[in-house]
Amino acid sequence: MTAPAAAATAVPTPLRVPAFRRFLLANLVSATGSAMAPLALAYAVLGQGGGAGSLGVVLATNSVPTIVFTLAGGVLADRFSRSRILFLGNLLAGLAQGALAMLVATHHATTASIAGCGFASGVAAAFTAPAAAGVVGQLVPADQLLRANALVRLPNNAVKVLGPVAAGLIVAMGGPGWALSWDALSFLVASLLLLGLRLDAPVARAGGALADLRAGWAGFRSRVWLWTYTAAGTVVVAAWLAGYQLLGPLVTAEHYSGARSWGLVQGAFASxxxxxxxxxxRWKPYRLLAVAVATGAGLCLPLAALALGLGLPWVMAAAALAGIGLDVAVVAWNTALQQHVPQGEMGRMSAFNGVGERLAIPLGYLITALAAHAWAGRTVLLVxxxxxAVTTLLNLCVRDVYRVNRR
Structure with a gap:
């Protein structure tokens, strides 16, 4: 146990732990910039003459490193200080976004240069995500993990409601360069806050990185609940993103009032x-993994509502329920992982899970796009x-799902 976690023993709330408050503040600061970045990035691409193809290249270049380098990030997160990894990752992301903001503001941005900055940001995310997964367990005692994970999610979700609106105003008044500058500054401030955590490495490791990776894979395969949840997530995440991000805007453009309706649906989901x-x-479920699996099924609700042609208020209600279920699933899953995986393996187990859930996303986009050309968008959404729904039911049939409970 590290010093901060030892000091946190028997505390009534994670907010009493100074190191956790610092980590929470760093998350809040970086979240304000991250919530503005997607809109600003889109208008930066459009502003230099790019279209849908250019934006697709930029988004793909940003996402590829999170698949390629996440396993390496997981190995490092189990060998070195996670607070130092988070500091360096946020610093790299801040520098990359700062360079992008300067290129956009001076009208020297091209699709290639924007994609290059996005690639650097993706590399930073690949290394910080596994490290962040294990930090909370080092900062607070086991009985406070559920509440701590919810508190970590709180600032991210709060700014998702207001961030895009603020970004739209900033881009409209001053251009995307200003919003991207704030994103860069938020990463740099967060990196300075994280520098003060000074967490020790989880365990001392004598073997090499490849040996760690092989041992991590063996540990991942030996936990039936972990690899079955990841396998189900591979399908669920791909189906959700393909339906919501790809077909959602198209269906609302054809059958609702277009951008206005889609904006309301996204706002309901964020809420x-x-x-x-x-x-x-407030809620502390006992069957952590079963709750994570079951509540994640709520993602099918807005897709089904759009597919069935329900009125916009019903679609918004379905999106809100999906958002509630998704956040409960994420908090329950993070807590289950932290309580049932040793600290020395957290980085690698989180990395295998993260890579597994992302692998099918490009294929899901491709299959869905091809299917939408052959069938109506609503039909594909229903599929x-x-x-x-079916993947969730199959995952709930795994016996080990009901053995990973709150300690």
């Missing part, structure tokens, strides 16, 4: 995420909703 976080601050 649901925030409500889910508030719920997790995506059905895939999520």
């Amino acid at each position: 649901g995420l925030l409500a889910g976080t508030v719920l997790c601050l 995506c909703a059905g895939v999520i």
